[in-house]
Amino acid sequence: MISKLSTTRVHELIDRRETQSLEAVRDYIRQPSFSDTGEGMLECAQYTRELLAQIAPDAAVVETAGWPVVFGSVRAKNPDAPTLIIYGLYDVTPTLPEEWTVDPLGAHIVDAADLGILPLGKVLVGRGVNNHKGPVLSTILAIKALLDATGDVPANLLYVIEGEEEIGSPSLAGFVKQYRSVLAKAQGVWLPCMQQNAAGTMTLRRAYKGLLLTELECKGGEWGGTRDGRHVWAGHSAWIDAPMMKLIKALSTLYDDHQRLTLDGIEERLELPAAADDPEVQALQAAFDANPEWERNMLTNLNVTRMEGGRPLSEHLPYYMLGATINIQGITGGYQGPSFYTNMPGRASAKVDIRFPPGIEPQNMVELVEAHLRRRGHEAVRLKNTQGYAGAPALPEERDTLLRAARITAERYGVPVVVWPIANNCSPASLLCNLGIQIPYSIAGTGHGDRPHAPDEYITVDSVNKLMHWTVDYLNDWVGVIEGERFSTSQDVDGSRRPAGPG
Secondary structure, eight states, rough: OOOHHHHHHHHHHHHHHHHHHHHHHHHHHSSBBBBOOOOTTTHHHHHHHHHHHOTTTTTTOOOOSSSSSEEEEESSSSSOOOEEEEEEEBOOOOGGGGGOOOOSSSSSEEEGGGGGGGOEEEEEEEEETTTTTHHHHHHHHHHHHHHHHOOSSSSSEEEESSGGGGGGGGGGHHHHHHTHHHTOOOOOEEEEEEEBTSOOEEEEOOOOBBBEEEEEEEETTTTSSSSTOOOOGGGGGGSSHHHHHHHHHHTTBBOOTSBBOOOOOHHHHHHOOOOOTTTHHHHHHHHHHHHHHHHHHHHHHHHHHHHGGGGGGGHHHHHHHHHHHHEEEEEESSSOOSSSEEEEESSSEEEEEEESSSOOOOOHHHHHHHHHHHTTTTTEEEEEEEEEEBBOOOOOTOOOOOHHHHHHHHHHHHEEEEESOOOOOOOOGGSSSSSBBOOOOOOOEEBBOOOSSSSEEEETTHHHHHHHHHHHHHHHHHHHHHHHHHHHHHHHHHHOOOOOOOO
């Protein structure tokens, strides 16, 4: 591990570079990288490689079947140092510029009041600033400060920065297969994030959900509607099958009046990390009830008046954490012009995401959806463009070295921590967690940001500096936990201790 004196020099250097580091993040945000359209993707992959090359001489743009992965390593001088995968992404979600207060690629610093959110002072606004260019670059800059001040790192680091996370990571599995022998040496996977809420509490999770992205399409054919899928006069909906109406009817069978998934057979297939009456779940509900400002702060930042159904957040919490959930991203079909056109569309489609706890594969979800629709006579509704990944199951806390290290580092910083059994978040980093043996996966870090996948995505201007400091101490504390385990398991039967050698 890096000595305390050396760590002090690193933190001093991070503070001296605070303005420089923030400007580096702003420059990164200004580079477009929209994986859905391809705008700026190759340029951003190269830009990301150049940023990573500051600490990883072998940084490379690795071609895949889709957008590239940026891959590079930082080696510790200690031959027995553990290996950590730092997973990130350089692609970003689409923007609807007319919904933003400022240019989504302008990297503007504004007062939080200008966004109508909580009184947080100055914030940096831009697509990808919170998810995920800001956090991943913050760690690179922190490692650069560590190397500049000490010439070493406490752990071997493997950076995997992909360009397709926001479209379901369709090529990540191929990359993992190609580099499996290298990646399998890791003892943990960290997705750095600015995880503090507006009140300063950091949320950690034991498990992560899987994701299914799919498109449901209904097109005219021999079953009904026009055979070629072209539209006809609206009056024919009285006696000809209308694909748009059939699609909407099929979609309505997948959720109830409270937007909860009603997929046949799903409950029997899930392996829940906890029950709704688990003490940890009940404690979280009680914490939200005891701290109503948590719910108010979230609603304010999302510009939402109330939770679904007007019920308190604590009542939604068990389903949000433990349930399989559904969302309709968009419905396409028919006339979208400025007035009206009395036509019956010949085809329609809907893009849907389903999030589900570990224990089931995306293909299993596809089969459940198809069987569900068949039972209700919706054979004309087909699934296409399907992709996704499984979730990451929880590890016992004694094996979750990253969670234990996060607790230690948070205590060092005086940051309150709340641990959730699972949440409604998904991450394809789960593909990196089981390459022979299940290893821990962590989303942790100091700093505050919000509104990913929404207009006016932001971080507070001090969050880059905060996450840089956290990175140094978190890596040190993780190595300390690993070394503690090695020391503990090296005891003789009679209780004497011997040095723990490699392997």
